[in-house]
Amino acid sequence: MAFHLSRAIPLLALCIGLSGCEREVSFANDVQPIFRDHCVECHSQVGEGVAASGFSVNDYDSIMGGTKFGPVVVPGNSISSALYMVVAGKTAPEIQMPPHHQQSLAAERGDALSEENIEVIQLWIDQGALNN
Numbered sequence: 001m002a003f004h005l006s007r008a009i010p011l012l013a014l015c016i017g018l019s020g021c022e023r024e025v026s027f028a029n030d031v032q033p034i035f036r037d038h039c040v041e042c043h044s045q046v047g048e049g050v051a052a053s054g055f056s057v058n059d060y061d062s063i064m065g066g067t068k069f070g071p072v073v074v075p076g077n078s079i080s081s082a083l084y085m086v087v088a089g090k091t092a093p094e095i096q097m098p099p100h101h102q103q104s105l106a107a108e109r110g111d112a113l114s115e116e117n118i119e120v121i122q123l124w125i126d127q128g129a130l131n132n
């Protein structure tokens with residue numbers, strides 16, 4: 001008989017309920033490389049992203065320092081974190097990051113992050129946005 005999906009569902013539910021099933025994300029090994037590959041060209045020192053928003057991805061402290069308007073990371077709460085919302089495409093198109101919409105200041109100069117990278121950033125924030 002063919003493998004039946006209903007058998008797999010209780011297992012999956014169990015896994016979601018246990019925090020141990022989620023892998024632990026490392027800032028240095030998982031998160032920083034995403035910023036280095038996709039954000040640093042605009043969000044470092046005199047980049048246009050820094051000029052426009054004050055947000056720099058140079059290091060952990062500058063990321064936690066946020067923009068000139070305040071923090072973009074709320075440790076433990078990705079949904080309240082502007083950093084997550086702009087990369088996950090959950091904001092107005094003009095501030096989605098990297099900019100890939102005609103409406104944005106740096107129009108169509110990047111590609112949206114992969115689902116996997118978006119998830120890494122979400123997990124990192126939800127696990128407390130540690131400098132690990």
Ligand code: HEC
Pocket residue numbers: 034035038039040041042043048049050052053055067072082083086087094095097098099104105106109110113
């Ligand atoms: C091509 C240049 C460019 C790239 C690449 C880029 N940004 Fe930006 N970013 C900008 C500009 C310009 C702004 C100013 C806001 C705007 O467009 O209105 C900005 C603003 C921001 C803000 C502040 C949003 C707000 O208004 O609250 C955050 C957070 C941000 N970027 C994160 C990122 C992240 C994370 C990446 C990489 C995944 C990234 N950016 C990649 C140019 C860039």
